Amino acid sequence: MSNSQKTAFITGAGRRLGLAISHALLDDGYQVIAHYHSSSDGVQELVNRGAQALQANLADLTQVRRLITQLQQTTERLDLLVNNASCFFDNQQVAESDEHLVAVFNVHTLAPYLIINELSPKLAKHQGNVINITDIYVDSPNPNYVAYCAAKAGLANLTQSFAKKLAPAVRVNAIQPGPILFLPEHGSDYRQHVLNETPLQLEGGLEPVIHALRFLRDNAFITGEAIKVDGGRSLMI
DSSP states (O other), X not given: OOSSSOEEEESSTTSHHXXXXXXXXXXXXXXXXXXXXXOOHHHHHHHHTTOEEEXXXXXXXXXHHHHHHHHHXXXXXXXXXXXXXXXXXXXXXXXXOHHHHHHHHIIIIIHHHHHHHHHHHHHHTTTOEEEEEOOGGGTSOOTTOHHHHHHHHHHHHHHHHHHHHHTTTOEEEEEEEOSSSOOTTOOHHHHHHHHHTSTTOSOOOSHHHHHHHHHHHHOTTOOSOEEEESTTGGGTO
């Protein structure tokens, strides 16, 4: 891998937002290292374009540490880290399974902590960036997803804490998505309810988040900030 080519590491890169971010960074000329949990067509798409893929279950901290070691061995250079990986369990799922509870906090808070902390020296060498994907529920928690909201709030606090700790060599910011892309299981009534709570009344799609990511990446005078990309929905919940 060339030491002169900018390099980005994206977690949860095999599908949806992580996949779109990875393709956008490849378009921007980055060498992309794409983390994924389980194999998917999206990972193969990225590999076909020249990305390198690393597998790990971020709910298992032993695997997280192994992933960090693999990445350290894969590249000498790291310019951008995007903590995007997510898992979404409601109160009932968490109550029924300690495994789900542990996964929520490991994936959203503990794994990003370890990844940022261990990779910060490499990021600092090239005035790198960390961008964490949090959620609008960080500021207005959903009572049906208590653990999820708390874990994402932990990631939001990590954003500010590491922004202080790693300055001036590394900038750390966050993006708070709203209703950017509904899941297949979301029925028409649910979708309409969400859109009714969104002032712009749009399903935003993935491109607005990518615009925000590029803005945070390229503006050298922003750190410790969070940008809501939610069509205004955070004003209504």
